[in-house]
Amino acid sequence: MASLETGVVVAQETIIPGHFVLTLAAPGISRTGRPGQFVMIDVGAINKLPHPLADPFWRRAFGLYRVDPEAGRVDILYRAGGKGSRLLALAAPGDKLSVLGPLGNGFPLEEAEAPVALVGGGTGVPPLVFAGRVFASRGIPAKAYIGGRSANQLFGLDDFAACGVPVQVSTDDGSAGVRGVVTDILRPDLEALEVRTVFACGPTPMLRAVQGLVSQFKLPAYLSVEAYMACGRGLCLGCAVRLAGDGEPRYANACTDGPVFRSEEVVL
Amino acid sequence: MASLETGVVVAQETIIPGHFVLTLAAPGISRTGRPGQFVMIDVGAINKLPHPLADPFWRRAFGLYRVDPEAGRVDILYRAGGKGSRLLALAAPGDKLSVLGPLGNGFPLEEAEAPVALVGGGTGVPPLVFAGRVFASRGIPAKAYIGGRSANQLFGLDDFAACGVPVQVSTDDGSAGVRGVVTDILRPDLEALEVRTVFACGPTPMLRAVQGLVSQFKLPAYLSVEAYMACGRGLCLGCAVRLAGDGEPRYANACTDGPVFRSEEVVL
Amino acid sequence: MPDDVDLSVEVAGLRLKNPVLPASGTFGYGHEPGALFDVSRLGAVVVKGTTLRPRAGNPPPRIVETTAGMLNSIGLENPGVDAVVAEHLPLLARLGVPVIVNVAGDTVDEYVEVVRRLDRAAGLIPAGLGLELNISCPNVEAGGLEFGRDPALAARLLGMVRAVTGLPLIVKLSPHSPDVVAMGRAVQDAGADAISLVNTMVGMAIDIWRRRPVLGGITGGLSGPAIKPMAVAMVYELAQHVDVPLIGMGGIATWQDAVEFILAGASAVAVGSALFANPLAPLEIIDGLVDYCGAQKVSSVRELIGAALPRRGS
């Protein structure tokens, strides 16, 4: 169950330009958080300013990247792109943040038939790293397929390597791995029947491409989708995702019914 | 002339709880800034976030506390009370701030007949320290009269002492100096004819009391007034201060015509 | 001393132990675990817009963050009045606080029928059931006009609704009423027990890279701190011209904001979008009100209602 926790910044480090790993002391979330779940951080209230800043107005959502229940720590990996995430990048060790989580349903690790393909790119990678680490610890075969714009935009590859999950890379410009998109490197393994389940997390166009590919191969796949989220708790009905099906459109909440959905269940 | 300067944070230190001295590398302002002038800092754009934060919306005004033209440095001393000043307190060495200044007319040091009384309290003290330091360096007799709520709310006293300006203190609760308000300690020296000019900076009720006192003694006095300021540059006409006089009300701009006004000139 | 402060108020006949409510549509049905705190500490629970039949809502994106606020075009997604009565009211009853159901519709008949069914369910909520009529939805009958913009239409709607229920009736005004005073008087005269304001304001955001509106519904309703000064001004204006109690809302995030509305004439306040970033805002506001009353040396928050208004002529 989601709860509100005051996370204390333990460390904040740049991994590649504009991308940070934030380590928080947040014992509650560290104990219960699972891969594919996320937290929402009140970036407008670092150290609980007397009057929280209303700009940025919403919390920001970040997938769990690493949890360490023993140390009571949670890591997120994020891109400081907009005003909220850049404000978060100002937080220094000792600063306090209001963290809401863990939220959402996460990837169904237990139900997934191995081998599992972990497919993603950009800021979709952190939850896949978390999933890969869990699979590796359980001895379940998994392989990562990571797409990116170019070599200097990639991150998380070492994480997969470190826990023994093989990783294959594609880049738009061919500066690392195969030149092309992530489905280009995934397809041969699907054809070779080396994948039984797909977990994907990344930008919507990438998810759409994965959706197309897995439906062609009739493979079970789970997609972690993105949506604007205000509450993250199923209260505002803002994060609607269209459900597949004819007739009157029907919607689910990305925050509580997702963010992970079965591929055939949603229209992206 | 006011200009926009990118100030780089050199240091930021707590002096008493909730009060900070911020040292900025800002060579332009350090060269031209005079006592009683002020700067306006864009607290919503620390490091020029990609999209400046609109909350806080306005810059914050702070009087010059120390300038070091050789080192190209400017110090301000401020109370982190509201959201803007608390956000400023998050700035760390190396962070960049947009500083507008020096603004306003400052105290008329050259015209003031000595001995000069420097009267104030709270965040009105920093400009008086600056004035005291200049008088001391020129060998002009000056004495400071500083009022506060209680002993632990006082600051800046050492600064006067360090440059050889005697300082007398009043507190509401008598925990330091005389129990009472600042005009209680000023009055005897006016009666003893030990003051020829008064410079005052502090909360409006204090300034009103000073106004009353100096008019009684027919002494020239200069008050640094407070007003909400949006532009600080005479463009918005928002910081109106009512001018003394009968008939149709007339107004001056606190930012460009002030913040220092002759006591008899303004209605507070 | 703060312990002695009395925060209770009476609004439209509902006894509220404090004047702090959630705003309709921002708090689900109040009994979900997502609330994250003991909901019975609130003055009342306000549930979201309820229509006669279930509604699926608008296509996404339904929300977008704006500067110090947000736009929403949820499109009244809700399971319909019968499901609200059958599934949600029983769970809400357990909280032991008054419940206010927000009612929406396209036609007068739809409003009337929803109200009739809620009226029959009133016994489910011993702490008191109130109805909040959201009159800023398009009115199909009147050819696209809105109840919320036309005092005569609003009065007619209210008369019809009043005829089928004795429950506390709160009318929620659109901030787009060309004349909030005329509107307020019209609904007061037609039988409203209280008035809540403001609802969201029409706004939009454009996706500059796709060169089209961000929201699936094109325009949406603007809420959040951005609109607070306008909401306070409307409460301040209306409070000088009607006698029924007002429930103030629009951008309340802190207890200071709540105090502004109370001083402007609101007997109670609702917290909406600010709940998203700060789920505990209502509790902080309650605590802040206690301290503020203490500092102002008043023993009841009721002494502060309208305290910033010009003295009213008799």
Add this chain to the structure above:
Amino acid sequence: MPDDVDLSVEVAGLRLKNPVLPASGTFGYGHEPGALFDVSRLGAVVVKGTTLRPRAGNPPPRIVETTAGMLNSIGLENPGVDAVVAEHLPLLARLGVPVIVNVAGDTVDEYVEVVRRLDRAAGLIPAGLGLELNISCPNVEAGGLEFGRDPALAARLLGMVRAVTGLPLIVKLSPHSPDVVAMGRAVQDAGADAISLVNTMVGMAIDIWRRRPVLGGITGGLSGPAIKPMAVAMVYELAQHVDVPLIGMGGIATWQDAVEFILAGASAVAVGSALFANPLAPLEIIDGLVDYCGAQKVSSVRELIGAALPRRGS
């Protein structure tokens, strides 16, 4: 490529080298040193509200910061039209850019007389003099109604003004027009060459410690990023129903904001309150527009005007 981008637009017959203007009342008379940059880089200079006689303005406090915005009740402090013509226009002429004088008044006669005097001074500004009629001031003649809320009144005013000048006439609309389309059509038909929108929205702030309104004028006009979504929605709506060019404003702080207004149908944009925190905002917006046009592969910003609007039926 960005160097080839053409930012020029024509609005109300004024040729602007780029579509970025300061908003009236936020930039003084444009020639003051407080501008902090080379003002001739702007598309035009817009000066503050000018009345027939000098006005001292409202009692302080006149401004207060709000969340993501501000309230002002300056009260049209200005030296009067004759001083504007004698003292400010000659200095403005040196900048070599078009000048737009914002005109305000209490009565139709006052507007007409100010316009007449400005019309006679047009020769002072070779780059082009335009007039922006601020029609959201109380109209004493019409018994407290506002020109900005009543299309018929606005049309009458415009007709009288049009009769005494051939200068480019821009009408500035209040965001409180109950029906912006009706208002826009009325002023277009009555001879307006362009429409600017929005002016500030009525709001207020209450000092909770003194229990009274903060502003000397009690209510004030809300501006800043807070109001942007409403302003964009009004431009988007009006652009679908009138043919005269629109000047969009309300909360513009960045080039992305400016692009939203342009895509919504504005031919030019004005930056107001955001200038206070970021005096260089107009230059950053000009640079941003150049880059954006480059990224969108358009050679002229004119191709983007209204690009987010639904295709218009013939």
